[in-house]
Amino acid sequence: MRKLRYFTAVIAVLVGVLTLTACGSDDSAASSSPQDTKTIDVKFEGGKVTPNGERVDVAVGQPVEFLVTADAPGEIHVHSDPEQQLEYEKGTTILKLDGFKTAGIIEVESHALEKTIVQLEVR
Amino acid sequence: MISAHGIGGARDLPISPELAIAGAVAALTVSFTVLAVAWRKPRYDEATSGRPAPGWLTGIVDARWWSVLWRVVGFLLFLYTAMVAVFGKDLLTNPLFGIFYVWWWVALVPLSLLFGRVWRAISPVRTINLLFARLSGGDPDTGLYRYPERLGHWPAAVGLYAFVWLELIYPHNSDLGPVRLWAAVYVALMLVGGVLFGNVFYERADPFEVYSSLVAKLSVWGRRDGALLLRSPLANLDTVPPRPGLGAVTSVLFGSTAFDSFKDSAHWLRFFQGSDFINEHGWAPNVVNNLALLGFCLAVGAIFSLGTVLTGVEPGFRRRSLPTLFAHSIVPIIVGYIIAHYLSYLLEAGEATLIKMSDPFSDGSNWFGTANWKVDYYFAYHPTLLADLKVLSVVLGHVVGVIAAHDRAIKLLPRRHQLTGQLPLLFAMVAFTIGGLWLLFSA
Numbered sequence: 001m002r003k004l005r006y007f008t009a010v011i012a013v014l015v016g017v018l019t020l021t022a023c024g025s026d027d028s029a030a031s032s033s034p035q036d037t038k039t040i041d042v043k044f045e046g047g048k049v050t051p052n053g054e055r056v057d058v059a060v061g062q063p064v065e066f067l068v069t070a071d072a073p074g075e076i077h078v079h080s081d082p083e084q085q086l087e088y089e090k091g092t093t094i095l096k097l098d099g100f101k102t103a104g105i106i107e108v109e110s111h112a113l114e115k116t117i118v119q120l121e122v123r
Numbered sequence: 124m125i126s127a128h129g130i131g132g133a134r135d136l137p138i139s140p141e142l143a144i145a146g147a148v149a150a151l152t153v154s155f156t157v158l159a160v161a162w163r164k165p166r167y168d169e170a171t172s173g174r175p176a177p178g179w180l181t182g183i184v185d186a187r188w189w190s191v192l193w194r195v196v197g198f199l200l201f202l203y204t205a206m207v208a209v210f211g212k213d214l215l216t217n218p219l220f221g222i223f224y225v226w227w228w229v230a231l232v233p234l235s236l237l238f239g240r241v242w243r244a245i246s247p248v249r250t251i252n253l254l255f256a257r258l259s260g261g262d263p264d265t266g267l268y269r270y271p272e273r274l275g276h277w278p279a280a281v282g283l284y285a286f287v288w289l290e291l292i293y294p295h296n297s298d299l300g301p302v303r304l305w306a307a308v309y310v311a312l313m314l315v316g317g318v319l320f321g322n323v324f325y326e327r328a329d330p331f332e333v334y335s336s337l338v339a340k341l342s343v344w345g346r347r348d349g350a351l352l353l354r355s356p357l358a359n360l361d362t363v364p365p366r367p368g369l370g371a372v373t374s375v376l377f378g379s380t381a382f383d384s385f386k387d388s389a390h391w392l393r394f395f396q397g398s399d400f401i402n403e404h405g406w407a408p409n410v411v412n413n414l415a416l417l418g419f420c421l422a423v424g425a426i427f428s429l430g431t432v433l434t435g436v437e438p439g440f441r442r443r444s445l446p447t448l449f450a451h452s453i454v455p456i457i458v459g460y461i462i463a464h465y466l467s468y469l470l471e472a473g474e475a476t477l478i479k480m481s482d483p484f485s486d487g488s489n490w491f492g493t494a495n496w497k498v499d500y501y502f503a504y505h506p507t508l509l510a511d512l513k514v515l516s517v518v519l520g521h522v523v524g525v526i527a528a529h530d531r532a533i534k535l536l537p538r539r540h541q542l543t544g545q546l547p548l549l550f551a552m553v554a555f556t557i558g559g560l561w562l563l564f565s566a
Contacts, residue, residue, distance in 0.1 A: 053392040081132025081498075102503030104133030105387075105566070115396055119389065123136055123506065 035062040035099070042117055044070035044088075044110070053116045060122055061099035066108075068093045076117065079107040133503065134387065135467050135566060138510040143564040146514040150521045150556040154549050157525050158542065165534040167361035173345050173354030181351045190244070194253075197245025203483070208306060212485045213299035221476025223302055224290060227331070229465045230473060232458065235335040239344035242335035248310060249325055249332075252317035266321035275327060275367030278316075280375050282309070282330030284420070287379035291386070292412050333372060337363065338458055340451070341523070356455075360527050363451035370424060370450040377457045377555070378420030380464055384562040386415070423555070427453060430551030434544030437537050448535060449548060452528035456552060459520015460559045463513035467502040474498045513563055521556040525549065 038058050043050050058064055066076065068088040078084040078097065086095040100106065106120040175181070183189055204222050211217040234241045243249065249263075256263035285305070295301050309330075316324040325332050340360045345352040354362075363369070385391055401407040424446075431445040474496070481494035489495070502509040528548055536544045 052397050053389065055389050079132060081500075083132070100133075102133065102500050103136055103506045104503050105136060106133045116392055119392070121136065122133070 035059060037063045037065050037096075039065050039067055040118060042066050042068045042076070044068070044072070044074065044113075046071065047113065049110055049113055049115055049117055051118055054118050055121050056118050058100065058120050058122045060101065060103055063099050064097040064120065066095040066097075068095060074110065074112055077109045077111055079109065135502070135509060136506050137566040138513060138560070138563045140564060142510055142514050143560045146518050146560045147557045149518045150553055150560075153518070153522050154525050154553055157522075157529055158545060158549065161526065161529050163533060163541075165530055167358045167530050169347070169362045172358035172361070173347070173352035176351040176353050184351055193244040194250045198247050198250050200245070201247035201250075203480075204306070207483045208299070208303045211299065211483055214485050215297060216479055216482065216485045217299060218476055218479040218483060219299065219302060220297055221472060221479060223306065225469065225472045225476050228286065228290070229461075229469045231331065231335050232338050232461055232465075233469070235338040236342055236458065239339040239342045240332075240336045241339070242329075242332045243325070246325065246329065246332060248313035248317065248329065249322065251314060252322065252325075255318070262321070263317075264322045266317065266319045266324065268319055270320040270323045270327060273367055275369065276333055276372050277368035278328035279330045279333035280368050280371035282312075282328070283334065283372060283375045284379075286330060287375065287383075288413075288416065291379065291383055292409070292416055294409070327366065334376065337372065337454055341455060341458055357523060357526055357530075360451055360454065360523070361530065363454070365444075365447045365450065367447065370427065370446045373450050373453050373457060374420050374424035374427065377453065377460065378423040379416060380457070380461055381423070381558065381562060382416050382419040384464060384566055385419070386412070388562070388565045390565065426551050426554060427548075430548040433547035434532075434536055435540035436535075436544075445535075449528055449531055452524050452531060452548075453552070453555070455520040455523035455527065456555055456559075457520070459516045459518070459523075460555075462516045462520075463559070463563060466512060466516070467509055470502065471498055471500060510563075514560065517556060517559050517563070521552065524552055528552065 038056070040051075040056060066086070066088075068076075069092050070088055070090055073087070073089050075085050075087045076095070078086065080100060084097065086097075088095060100120070100122045103123045106122060108117045108120060109115065110117055176184075200222075204219065207217055207219045207222075211219055231242060253263045255261075289296050289301065289305050293301060313325070313329055316328055320328075326336070327333065340363050341356045342359065343353050343356060345354040345359050345362065386395075395401060395408070395411070401411055427450075428446040431449045432442050434445070436442055436445075475498050477493050478496045478498065481489050481491045483490065529545060532545045532548070533541050
C-alpha cells in the first residue's frame with residue numbers, strides 16, 4: 001500500500017512538471033515576415049575588444065551584421081556550423097552574416113585575442 | 124578562450140525559467156514525499172534482490188563466443204583509434220577527437236545505462252592483459268601483488284580528473300599530440316597495473332571501467348555468484364560496493380560536469396574576460412580555470428560528505444565511513460545531469476564522428492560509406508522538447524537518488540535518527556539538483 005501511494009505521488013509530480021512545461025513554453029516564433037538586420041557594434045582597440053562576451057538575442061533566420069571599428073586588421077570567428085571566419089580591415093568594416101537556420105547559442109570570438117566577443121542567442 | 128566543445132558548432136539554448144522552477148519544485152516535493160510516505164524497512168538486499176534472467180539470455184551472454192565477440196569489437200575500435208592517433212593528420216577532421224571526447228567519454232554513459240558493464244566487456248587493456256596471460260600461461264585475474272584494499276577507487280578518481288582536466292582546462296586539448304599522449308599514458312599505466320595486480324586493477328582503478336560499471340548499476344543487469352540477474356535499477360544501485368575513493372569518483376564526475384556548464388555561462392565569461400587582474404597576468408587564466416575546476420569537485424565532495432555525516436549514529440559506528448556508504452545514492456543525480464548536459468552534443472558530435480571516421484587520414488576517402496552523411500540537428504529544431512527532456516532527466520535522477528539514500532539510511536542509522544538523520548543529505552541532494560537546473564537555466 002505504502003509503495004502504491006508513494007509511486008502515485010511521484011507520478012503525479014512528474015505529470016505536474018510536464019503539464020507546467022507544456023503550457024510554459026512554445027516554439028512558435030513567427031519568423032515568416034522579412035526581419036530587420038541585427039547590427040552589433042564591435043570595437044577593437046589596443047589589444048582589447050568590446051563588447052565583452054555579452055548575450056545578444058537573435059531570431060532564427062534574422063540576418064546579423066557586425067559594424068567593426070578596429071585599429072588593426074584581423075578576423076573574427078563565428079562558431080556556427082559550418083564555422084565562419086570574417087576578415088576586417090583597419091578602420092570600419094561591415095561584416096554580414098546570413099540568418100541562422102536553427103536555434104542555439106553561437107559564440108563569436110577573436111582567436112588572436114582569445115576572447116569571446118558576443119554570444120548570439122538564436123531562438 | 125578555447126571552446127571546450129571544440130568539435131561542435133552551436134550550443135544548446137538555456138532552459139526557460141518556468142521550466143527550471145517547475146523542475147526545482149518537483150525535486151523538492153518528491154524529496155519530502157519520499158521522506159514522509161516511503162517504506163520504513165530496508166527493501167533492497169543484495170543477497171535476494173532481482174530474479175534470474177531467462178535461460179536463453181543467460182545462454183547467449185555466458186557463451187564464450189559472446190565475450191570473444193565484444194573483445195574483438197573493442198580491440199578493432201582500439202586499433203582504429205591507435206591508427207588515426209599515429210598516422211592521422213593534426214586537424215579537427217581527424218576522428219580521434221570525436222572518438223576520444225564524445226564516444227569514449229560521453230557515449231559510454233548511455234551505453235552502460237542500457238547494456239551494463241560495457242567498458243569491462245570491450246576494454247582493450249583487459250584484452251591485452253588476457254592475451255599476455257594466455258601467452259605466458261598465467262591467470263589474468265591475478266598479478267604479482269594483491270591490490271591494496273585501501274587504494275580502492277582512488278586511482279580511478281585521479282584518472283577521471285586527469286581526463287576532465289585535459290577536456291576542460293588544457294588549452295591545446297584539440298591538438299593531436301596531447302590527446303595521443305594522454306591515451307598512450309593511460310594504456311601504459313593500465314598494462315603495468317594489470318601485470319602488477321591482475322584484473323582486479325581494472326575493476327577498481329581503470330577510470331573508464333569504474334565510471335562505466337558505476338553507471339551500469341543503474342541498468343537492469345546484475346550478477347550474483349556469477350549468475351545473470353534482472354534487477355530494478357534501484358535494487359541494482361544498492362549493490363555498489365562501498366570502496367574507499369568512491370566518493371572521490373562521484374565528486375569528480377559531478378563537479379567537472381557542473382564546471383563545464385558553468386564556464387560557458389555568461390556570468391563566468393564576463394567575469395573571466397572582464398577582470399583586469401586576469402587580463403594583466405599571463406598565468407592567471409590558466410590558474411583561475413584550474414582552481415575553479417578543483418573548487419567545483421571539492422565543493423561537491425564537501426557538501427555531500429557534510430550531508431551524510433550530520434546524523435546520529437550507533438555508538439562505535441565510524442561516522443567517517445558514511446560518505447562512502449551513501450556515495451551510490453548520488454550516482455543517479457550525476458547520470459541525470461550528465462544526460463541533460465550532453466544529450467544533444469552526444470547525438471550531434473557523435474554522428475559527426477561517425478562521418479569523420481570514414482576518412483581517417485583526411486584525404487577525402489570514404490571507408491565506411493558514411494562520409495557523405497549530414498549531421499541531423501534534430502534538437503536544434505526542437506528546443507522545447509530538448510529542454511523538457513533535460514529537466515525530466517535531472518528530476519528523475521533526483522528521485523532515484525533520494526529513494527536510494529532513504530533505503531540506505533534506514534539500513535544504517537539507528538531508529539530514532541532515521542528521519543532526522545536523512546535531512547542533511549536530502550538538503551545536499553536538493554542543492555545539487557537545483558544547482559544543476561540553475562546551470563541549465565544560465566547556460
